[in-house]
């Protein structure tokens with residue numbers, strides 16, 4: 001494995017932390033670190049994916065800049081983490097997309113929005129596109145076309161995502177999923193769903209956006225994640241109603257898809273907006289450029305998916321329906337396309353890292369990383 | 378900051394923004410006093426040596442959320458008596474011990490979090506409460522509490538002089554980046570630490586060997602305030618040579634290397650000086666009980682330098698060090714790498730190996746592995762040094778903090794030369810730790826002294842000023 005500057009720095013910093021250990025208790029990174037005497041790239045990728053960039057160990061570090069040891073775990077781990085998505089990405093040629101990811105996502109997003117709008121308006125004709133449609137948005141784009149396009153994109157995205165995660169899984173030395181105990185997986189899922197390690201290890205929260213502990217990042221993240229899950233549930237409910245119950249959109253406001261979608265949509269407006277706001281206020285010293293670029297792109301994307309989703313609902317009966325639909329679909333398509341190639345991946349890498357952590361805690365020792373990924377002496 | 382301070386008379390002026398000073402500032406402000414803290418270091422280095430700490434020693438009669446079992450007053454007192462060889466002021470020491478039973482809760486009330494006991498090499502979960510995130514997290518929390526209480530804090534504001542008349546403090550002269558100005562207050566809390574970072578002063582006490590000492594903590598504790606107070610007629614406590622000093626890695630930075638520069642494998646191997654000779658029993662007692670004497674031992678060796686040598690058998694048995702050791706497959710090769718005479722080292726190692734009496738090695742107890750017949754025997758954990766690769770870590774004396782200070786009474790009032798308390802000066806922390814620590818050290822008692830006397834000093838100063 002190629003030794004990047006970030007990996008070298010992470011190795012150096014972990015050797016200092018491992019002799020200090022004052023931050024043990026803040027999060028899972030430190031107990032995992034303590035099980036190791038040396039740090040191979042795969043170890044560092046694993047540790048970096050346990051880190052939530054909460055900032056606690058930076059603000060509490062007596063060796064932080066301007067100390068000559070220049071210890072900065074959150075920033076260095078941000079770099080390593082983002083590089084790790086590239087390292088394990090599938091197909092490997094996609095590695096580069098994690099550099100300046102924000103520009104890629106913005107580019108794909110613009111292309112998708114413009115593409116959908118231009119193509120659809122050409123197909124249905126300008127006049128029809130810009131007038132109210134008695135059949136709602138399926139009058140503009142038939143259900144099967146929409147399902148076909150998104151089904152195809154989703155299958156590719158999920159496959160690419162799966163491949164990346166599988167490579168990460170094996171690189172950090174986790175045994176086959178069948179070799180894991182249920183308790184370990186449940187523990188990891190619990191830690192992921194509660195964002196246990198986004199709490200600074202105490203009742204006051206983590207030190208984000210500044211040195212003062214706060215619980216707001218976790219709250220906004222919960223709104224984002226559960227908002228997303230509600231939207232996902234809304235889409236699933238809609239799909240089931242469409243195919244199994246023969247009930248077709250548009251649904252009215254008291255229907256299951258609408259209620260779930262509206263609640264989720266609100267979460268996806270407030271959550272990402274809050275996270276963006278905190279990110280803006282957060283100390284630059286804990287941020288890595290490439291990661292920030294990816295984070296902002298993802299948060300803006302989620303926000304726009306939700307905002308344009310609401311616009312579609314409210315403009316449904318007007319002459320702007322067509323435009324609202326294609327803009328929304330453009331953002332949704334961008335979301336699906338970048339599932340394996342943007343911030344969305346972090347949830348899965350995080351979950352795998354938490355599974356590894358639960359496994360290590362149960363077994364009381366470090367996972368054996370693959371020898372070919374060992375760092376040269 | 379200068380404008381906020383100049384021309385105003387505060388109730389309480391705190392000089393030195395470490396754990397002791399901030400504790401005093403917060404307590405005084407909670408009593409309703411107006412408080413100003415002058416911190417000599419920039420914001421990034423605020424909190425002096427306190428930001429390097431990891432725990433405090435707290436008396437308790439029953440298990441608590443952060444301490445196991447019990448650590449009663451009598452046991453704490455006996456521990457202190459043993460390490461200081463009786464050189465302590467019993468009244469003040471017992472005050473510190475009793476006061477420590479409130480320290481954890483006081484800090485928790487002020488935003489400090491503790492963590493469960495460390496599993497590592499120091500078995501301290503019973504006697505010591507560990508800060509989550511270490512001492513800098515503690516200091517951040519205390520600075521936040523102070524800010525919320527309206528305490529005025531100036532960074533980069535070292536005090537160079539005091540206006541002091543007949544045992545009565547009037548004002549302090551600050552030499553900051555904003556120029557030289559005067560800070561006035563009705564009372565003073567002196568909490569600017571010891572003089573450990575003042576190499577010239579250390580040299581006065583220790584002679585030229587002090588040049589080779591490393592300073593484990595802040596470069597800002599230069600003892601300026603201590604020197605001024607002594608010059609103003611404060612009672613001197615302790616001897617300038619008394620200090621806490623440990624053996625740390627010789628490659629550590631001159632200042633501020635902190636905890637990670639320690640070397641934890643002395644009891645597993647042998648220690649030789651630059652001549653390649655052993656000079657002290659490496660296995661006398663558990664390392665946590667012995668690490669504090671090794672600073673002095675190494676300071677007594679030529680060039681103030683030594684090397685600990687271990688073989689493969691000891692790999693992975695101690696906390697991983699930051700600095701990579703010298704590694705070699707033979708003893709002569711290792712000797713060449715670390716610059717000690719090859720023949721002498723070979724002789725030392727073979728004499729040692731020949732003297733080892735086989736036993737059942739157990740690093741968690743005082744085992745029966747020892748040497749016999751050497752001028753300097755190793756009394757526990759003695760195992761032959763014969764399995765390559767061999768590793769060597771260099772050792773130098775690292776000064777933690779000095780004990781020379783000003784005398785205080787049980788109200789934390791500073792005593793004058795004639796034994797009478799100064800009317801409006803209080804002292805807390807390192808600057809008066811010598812009252813309790815005549816010599817020796819108990820892990821975690823530095824923060825205990827700072828906390829207990831900081832709380833007393835803050836309350837007493839506020840009471841004095843507000844009366």
Ligand SMILES: Cc1cc2nc3c(=O)[nH]c(=O)nc-3n(C[C@H](O)[C@H](O)[C@H](O)COP(=O)(O)OP(=O)(O)OC[C@H]3O[C@@H](n4cnc5c(N)ncnc54)[C@H](O)[C@@H]3O)c2cc1C
Nearest residue numbers: 393395396397417425426427431536594806807821823824
């Ligand atoms: C590496 C290391 C680890 C330690 N670990 C522990 C531990 O785990 N537990 C424990 O109990 N003790 C520990 N100690 C000892 C402990 O740090 C001290 O006993 C304690 O912090 C003293 O607190 P203080 O407030 O008196 O001094 P400090 O925290 O050093 O504060 C003194 C402050 O005064 C300021 N100052 C100095 N001169 C001036 C001036 N002229 N004008 C204005 N300001 C000035 C300094 O900038 C500094 O901020 C450790 C020490 C070191 C160096």
Ligand code: SF4
Nearest residue numbers: 017020021022023061
């Ligand atoms: S981040 Fe700093 S304080 Fe925390 S464990 Fe690492 S070196 Fe120690």
Ligand code: SF4
Nearest residue numbers: 027051052054055057
């Ligand atoms: S999660 Fe927070 S405390 Fe843990 S390593 Fe990351 S920044 Fe540090």
